[in-house]
Amino acid sequence: MRKSPEAGPAGARSLSTFRPVSAGHLFVAGYVVLLAAFGVVPTAYGIYFAFSNAGNTFAGLSNFIGAYRDFRYLPAVEHVALYELIWLVTLVVFVTGLAIVLQQLPLRRVSRLTRFLYYIPGSLAGAASVMVWLFMLDPTVSPAAPLLRLLGYGTFGQVIEPGHLAILFVMIAFWTGAGGWIVVMFGALNNIPLDIIDAARIDGAGGWGIARRVQIPMLRKWIVYMVILAFAGGTQLFVEPQLISEASLGVAGRDFSLTQLSYDFAFQNNNVNYASAISVELLVLCVVVAALFVTRSRFFDAS
Amino acid sequence: MPPMNSTIRVLSPTGPSRRRAFAAAGLAAVVAVAIAACGGGSSSSSGSPMKDGFSQAPQKSGALTVWVDSTRVPAAQAYQKAHPNVKLHIVTYDGDANGTNSLQTKVDLFNRTGSGWPDVVFSTQQNETTWAVSAGFTAPLNEGLIPQSTLSNFATGSLGVCTVSGKVYCLRNDLAQAVLWYNAALMQKWGYQVPTTWPQYEALGLKVASQHPGYLVGSAGDPWTPEIYMWASQCQGSDITGPRSVMVDVTEPNCTRMASLLDALIKVGSMSKLSVFSTAFNKNEKGKVLMLPGPAWYGGAIFDTTSGLNVPKGQIAVGPIPQWPGSSTVSTGNVGGGTWLLSAHTAHLTQAVNFITWVTGNNAWQDSLTPGYPAYVPAAKVWLVHQLSSGYYVGNPAAVLQQAAGQVWTGWNYGKWSNEAVWAATIGPGLTAGKTIVSMLPAWQTAITNYATSDGYTVSK
Numbered sequence: 001m002r003k004s005p006e007a008g009p010a011g012a013r014s015l016s017t018f019r020p021v022s023a024g025h026l027f028v029a030g031y032v033v034l035l036a037a038f039g040v041v042p043t044a045y046g047i048y049f050a051f052s053n054a055g056n057t058f059a060g061l062s063n064f065i066g067a068y069r070d071f072r073y074l075p076a077v078e079h080v081a082l083y084e085l086i087w088l089v090t091l092v093v094f095v096t097g098l099a100i101v102l103q104q105l106p107l108r109r110v111s112r113l114t115r116f117l118y119y120i121p122g123s124l125a126g127a128a129s130v131m132v133w134l135f136m137l138d139p140t141v142s143p144a145a146p147l148l149r150l151l152g153y154g155t156f157g158q159v160i161e162p163g164h165l166a167i168l169f170v171m172i173a174f175w176t177g178a179g180g181w182i183v184v185m186f187g188a189l190n191n192i193p194l195d196i197i198d199a200a201r202i203d204g205a206g207g208w209g210i211a212r213r214v215q216i217p218m219l220r221k222w223i224v225y226m227v228i229l230a231f232a233g234g235t236q237l238f239v240e241p242q243l244i245s246e247a248s249l250g251v252a253g254r255d256f257s258l259t260q261l262s263y264d265f266a267f268q269n270n271n272v273n274y275a276s277a278i279s280v281e282l283l284v285l286c287v288v289v290a291a292l293f294v295t296r297s298r299f300f301d302a303s
Numbered sequence: 304m305p306p307m308n309s310t311i312r313v314l315s316p317t318g319p320s321r322r323r324a325f326a327a328a329g330l331a332a333v334v335a336v337a338i339a340a341c342g343g344g345s346s347s348s349s350g351s352p353m354k355d356g357f358s359q360a361p362q363k364s365g366a367l368t369v370w371v372d373s374t375r376v377p378a379a380q381a382y383q384k385a386h387p388n389v390k391l392h393i394v395t396y397d398g399d400a401n402g403t404n405s406l407q408t409k410v411d412l413f414n415r416t417g418s419g420w421p422d423v424v425f426s427t428q429q430n431e432t433t434w435a436v437s438a439g440f441t442a443p444l445n446e447g448l449i450p451q452s453t454l455s456n457f458a459t460g461s462l463g464v465c466t467v468s469g470k471v472y473c474l475r476n477d478l479a480q481a482v483l484w485y486n487a488a489l490m491q492k493w494g495y496q497v498p499t500t501w502p503q504y505e506a507l508g509l510k511v512a513s514q515h516p517g518y519l520v521g522s523a524g525d526p527w528t529p530e531i532y533m534w535a536s537q538c539q540g541s542d543i544t545g546p547r548s549v550m551v552d553v554t555e556p557n558c559t560r561m562a563s564l565l566d567a568l569i570k571v572g573s574m575s576k577l578s579v580f581s582t583a584f585n586k587n588e589k590g591k592v593l594m595l596p597g598p599a600w601y602g603g604a605i606f607d608t609t610s611g612l613n614v615p616k617g618q619i620a621v622g623p624i625p626q627w628p629g630s631s632t633v634s635t636g637n638v639g640g641g642t643w644l645l646s647a648h649t650a651h652l653t654q655a656v657n658f659i660t661w662v663t664g665n666n667a668w669q670d671s672l673t674p675g676y677p678a679y680v681p682a683a684k685v686w687l688v689h690q691l692s693s694g695y696y697v698g699n700p701a702a703v704l705q706q707a708a709g710q711v712w713t714g715w716n717y718g719k720w721s722n723e724a725v726w727a728a729t730i731g732p733g734l735t736a737g738k739t740i741v742s743m744l745p746a747w748q749t750a751i752t753n754y755a756t757s758d759g760y761t762v763s764k
Contacts, residue, residue: 251727
């Protein structure tokens with residue numbers, strides 16, 4: 001019987017397999033508690049509500065059918081779909097583009113300043129940044145009033161007419177959210193080994209060539225990651241239409257998105273079950289879309 | 304009735320963040336679980352004594368929690384001043400202005416958690432009883448809490464919005480009968496007669512548009528536009544016929560005649576499409592308002608205030624709202640008029656009753672401070688004298704307001720949905736895009752039907 005030099009006595013061995021609580025566990029513990037309290041439990045409760053009726057008995061799919069039949073449901077689906085389309089395309093094109101431009105900027109100082117400027121709006125809390133836009137969009141008080149008038153919009157009502165809403169919400173969301181992503185992408189770009197870039201350069205690639213053939217392909221996973229989170233965030237569109245609705249005294253933005261409809265079901269029509277049915281639909285949608293993107297892009301494969 | 308300060312309504316302190324909103328219902332659950340775990344949950348339905356027509360919670364000492372909108376904060380403060388020994392916890396919320404339903408939202412959550420209800424609440428809306436009674440939130444007031452002698456001092460019909468099957472569930476703060484506000488100085492200068500019929504009003508509006516372009520005879524850009532014009536025109540817009548049934552026909556002649564009138568004046572530019580509380584209206588229309596049909600509170604909220612049109616003393620006068628020739632009854636509309644609700648869950652019943660009786664009755668607040676016409680008749684009398692003594696108005700607004708208070712057409716009532724919100728969302732964008740109101744009446748009909756149906760109402764035509 002050969003004893004390895006590291007092995008201690010029997011007591012010590014059992015201690016080592018026991019694995020004492022490490023700092024890492026402590027760090028995670030706080031998150032786990034919050035995740036359970038504000039993530040897992042509400043989700044489970046929501047699913048319970050979605051499949052039960054007001055009397056707390058099993059209701060099958062009747063809540064889903066009832067919500068679908070409501071006159072506000074299909075318009076809200078259309079609104080969110082249109083918003084998602086514009087939002088994701090804008091986000092991918094501009095965030096990737098701006099990050100690459102930033103990275104290729106010859107002057108370090110300009111790059112640093114621009115990064116900071118991109119990031120500032122994101123540091124405002126969600127609702128506060130929408131408030132800024134309420135003023136931006138009202139030609140009476142907006143600093144951009146000449147531009148709005150040039151486009152033919154003399155009153156707040158004209159700016160927020162129904163056809164404009166999806167684009168306006170994308171503008172607000174982009175302004176508040178894209179800066180953070182640009183910084184993330186910039187960091188990812190800096191992780192691309194310089195020798196690959198140099199090799200491309202020796203092979204005759206210019207800025208555009210490097211971006212298209214080296215940087216964008218190597219950013220793929222980051223872009224997928226961004227799309228998954230942005231998609232989930234987009235389906236949960238709430239603050240922008242809700243605030244626009246209150247600022248316009250209900251003229252625009254009421255029942256615009258599915259989360260607003262869910263909110264109205266819960267607190268206006270006193271129907272938590274329909275409300276939960278909609279949130280479960282959104283959950284399923286986000287999980288399915290995330291799964292599609294992950295599997296299609298081989299997200300978890302080691303590169 | 305909207306808050307007097309337009310900036311207040313923009314801010315929504317209650318709006319959940321985007322991500323959290325998704326799980327709003329679920330979050331409520333966690334709170335419920337947490338509170339139940341803390342042993343704070345209590346059900347008032349079992350073992351509580353039945354008294355004054357409802358089962359009362361065990362009474363305790365402690366602060367009286369009062370929810371008010373920003374305009375009604377002085378009311379609570381005035382009470383505190385008059386009752387220095389009462390511990391008062393004043394909470395400001397949006398007052399449910401424009402049908403935000405924030406009170407219902409909160410009460411819904413409190414009902415789930417079994418605690419947290421405010422003792423007394425002010426609401427700018429008149430339809431709170433449509434949900435608050437079935438939610439068990441409001442206490443009946445005429446079953447022993449408040450003597451009949453006090454209740455009978457409220458203006459005739461003013462407690463109608465508070466009454467469900469003979470029980471009074473709230474007290475009316477103010478009346479909001481529509482009248483015709485006009486600039487007497489300008490009318491005289493230009494030699495115009497104050498119109499007494501709608502055709503005269505329309506003719507004058509057309510005349511103003513050609514003789515004094517830029518001046519206004521009214522505004523149709525507010526969510527409560529139908530409550531001024533359509534209601535006064537006896538339009539079949541919201542005829543509640545039962546607890547869960549409503550008759551709606553907004554394409555009938557009483558509606559179309561008013562819609563065409565508004566369209567004609569909007570077309571020539573003497574009828575504004577802006578909300579009277581919008582920044583654009585305050586900025587562009589200062590000194591340009593010749594006439595403005597609107598509720599009793601327009602005086603204090605729009606004309607005589609620095610945050611509104613700020614018209615100098617001695618110009619503004621009040622006339623009766625115009626009538627349609629041939630109409631058998633004199634009628635006007637109504638825009639709001641707040642209500643005070645008393646929680647059935649209160650543990651400070653005596654103080655709460657004292658507060659709600661004081662704040663609606665004869666006192667420093669209702670007699671002079673309030674911007675609205677008091678619903679409590681003895682208070683209204685003092686208030687009118689006070690309005691007159693300020694010398695702001697031309698002529699005698701008291702007589703006109705008093706008369707209009709009894710002329711609100713009873714064929715238009717409040718359902719669970721917000722008529723203001725439905726009008727704003729349906730007619731508002733089209734108006735901005737240049738469509739006529741007449742052309743949008745069928746869409747309005749559909750929208751009312753849809754919202755009423757989703758609130759469980761049977762809609763007939």
